[in-house]
Amino acid sequence: MxxxxxxxxxxxxxxxxxxxxxxxxxxxxxxxxxxxxxxxxxxxxxxxxxxxxxxxxxxxxxxxxxxxxxxxxxxxxxxxxxxxxxxxxxxxxxxxxxxxxxxxxxxxxxxxxxxxxxxxxxxxxxxxxxxxxxxxxxxxxxxxxxxxxxxxxxxxxxxxxxxxxxxxxxxxxxxxxxxxxxxAGRLAMNVDAFVDNPYSRNVTVSNSENGWAMTYPLRDGLTRFAMIDAATCHDVSANAPELEEAKAMLRRVHGSDFGIEKVHSINTFHDAxxxxxxxxxxxxxxxxxxxxxxxxxxxxxxxxxxxxxxxxxxxxxxxxxxxxxxxxxxxxxxxxxxxxxxxxxxxxxxxxxxxxxxxxxxxxxxxxxxxxxxxxxxxxxxxxxxxGLAARYPSEGDTHDIVGRRISNLALNPQGHGSDTVFTLLRKQKFVLLDLTAQSALPDLRDDLPIVAASLASPATGELQDVASALLRPDGHVAWVGERPLQQHLPKDQLLKWLPGVNL
Ligand SMILES: Cc1cc2nc3c(=O)[nH]c(=O)nc-3n(C[C@H](O)[C@H](O)[C@H](O)COP(=O)(O)OP(=O)(O)OC[C@H]3O[C@@H](n4cnc5c(N)ncnc54)[C@H](O)[C@@H]3O)c2cc1C
The missing domain is CATH 3.50.50.60 (FAD/NAD(P)-binding domain)
Known part of the structure; x- marks a missing residue:
């Protein structure tokens, strides 16, 4: 078009x-x-x-x-x-x-x-x-x-x-x-400094009457010291401080200035x-x-x-x-x-x-x-x-709990499409008709269609064990689930709903 x-x-x-x-x-x-x-x-x-x-x-x-x-x-x-x-x-x-x-x-x-x-x-x-x-x-x-x-x-x-x-x-x-x-009513600050992470953990946090402090590495040799300085955080009109003032804040809030001599940047950010x-x-x-x-x-x-x-x-x-x-x-x-x-x-x-x-x-x-x-x-x-894993998109009627949620990276039988997991299959941005029994015959879909059919490598377990088939959207969210295998019931109304312009 x-x-x-x-x-x-x-x-x-x-x-x-x-x-x-x-x-x-x-x-x-x-x-x-x-x-x-x-x-x-x-x-x-x-x-x-x-x-x-x-x-x-x-x-x-x-x-x-x-x-x-x-x-x-x-x-x-x-x-x-x-x-x-x-x-x-x-x-x-x-x-x-x-x-x-x-x-x-x-x-x-x-x-x-x-x-x-x-x-x-x-x-x-x-x-x-x-x-x-x-x-x-x-x-x-x-x-x-x-x-x-x-x-x-x-x-x-x-x-x-x-x-x-x-x-x-x-x-x-x-x-x-x-x-x-x-x-904005309150300010926080990042000091990105050329020093190694002084802690053994990737993320180190502390809270006290003096403020909030967090340290994590941006890359080897460059560490971010984030902080909210209780003494100055309400002064939202203040510009980002120079190095010496920032070091005094670090000593107050982090308890040390870590011997910093060179910074990549000092930035303030706010709560607007x-x-x-x-x-x-x-x-x-x-x-x-x-x-x-x-x-x-x-x-x-x-x-x-x-x-x-x-x-x-x-x-x-x-x-x-x-x-x-x-x-x-x-x-x-x-x-x-x-x-x-x-x-x-x-x-x-x-x-x-x-x-x-x-x-x-x-x-x-x-x-x-x-x-x-x-x-x-x-x-x-x-x-x-x-x-970002909790999102559940609205769906019509009283549906299974998985409908609207994203599916995890389940293992697939690669026959027909060559993909061994759901995420690999989604790479082409197509809808997926999914057989969750690992046994159902799959519908024959032409390669030029924006939909592909696939079977799990083994029958679904856990929250999906009561489901036999599903329609996944190209973003991996579940559009529909059925209790009968695809070979007994193809959800034509759902396919028409999501892909009305496509001649299956
Ligand atoms: C201090 C700080 C720390 C953060 N830490 C994290 C974190 O750890 N994790 C996290 O997930 N998020 C974090 N964020 C948030 C994250 O930075 C933003 O959510 C993200 O940048 C938003 O992306 P965006 O593309 O919507 O907007 P932006 O990143 O603002 O990009 C907008 C782009 O549009 C361009 N632009 C503007 N006007 C025009 C125009 N008229 N015409 C053409 N181009 C234009 C700009 O140049 C810019 O490139 C942090 C933010 C801050 C301030």
Missing amino acids: TDTSLDADIIIAGAGPSGLMVGCETALGGARTIILEKRAEPWLTRAGTLAPRVLEIFASRGMIDSFMERAFELHTDPRSPDGIWAGLPGIDYRAVASDYPYVVMFPQIETERLLAEHFVSRGGEIRRNSEVVGVDQDEDSVTVRYRTEAGEERSLKARYLVGCDGGRSAVRNAVGIEFRGRP LFLAAQLRKGRVFLVGESVRIHYPASGVGMQFCLQDAFNLGWKLAYAARGDGPDWLLDSFVSERQPEIDRLLDNVRTQCAIQFNFDDEHVALKRRLENDFLTIPEVSRRIAEDLG
């Missing part, structure tokens, strides 16, 4: 993690995609980790090896099972049911670099030094105006525009979506919390920090941005090809808005605990850390939430 009056199917504003992830998905699905990025180069490292669901997403698109190889170049062992919640240690990712029961220490700038490589290798185009300055849309298309480095104004026309241009989003402003919230009133207006979508900004509690902001981007990306690819139903793009809003709302509530709860240092709050933190987060079920549920 190539429309030659258009410059692209999809235009994305912003080559941060969100824009690149949307682009990886749309380009994989064959949509002509251009990313407009105002900067010449990726900038400053903010996020320092990759969480379990994001690692699963990378695995289900064949990108995980490139990330893990680079992570092992940067650290002796980048995998950390230890997480924090509300600035408190004790979250144990080992308890989550995933191939990736840990976070990977990985600087955001490297995530952006690798995602950009994957995007370009799939045929996508990045135009750097290109700042989006205006948007016009009608029923059929959207026109994006942008300014080049030389100050010239140009325009591009596409089917859809995705605003992934961060907290000050020009796209959001241009289409008139309100950004509601409350300004804003949310866009809409995720979609006509042909324009917002993804990532253009939708919300919040305190980076537990360091999961980017993980949720990437999950939003993944959710929208494959749907845009299907819409651009004409394969998806009319409601598919709206489901981005109905599926991700509740997750964003839950995330922001989680952040508010964490800030209420983390940013207070009177003796009552210090006692509360001690009690939470020693008596509550040590309960395995509590730690597991928090790890699932932070790891």
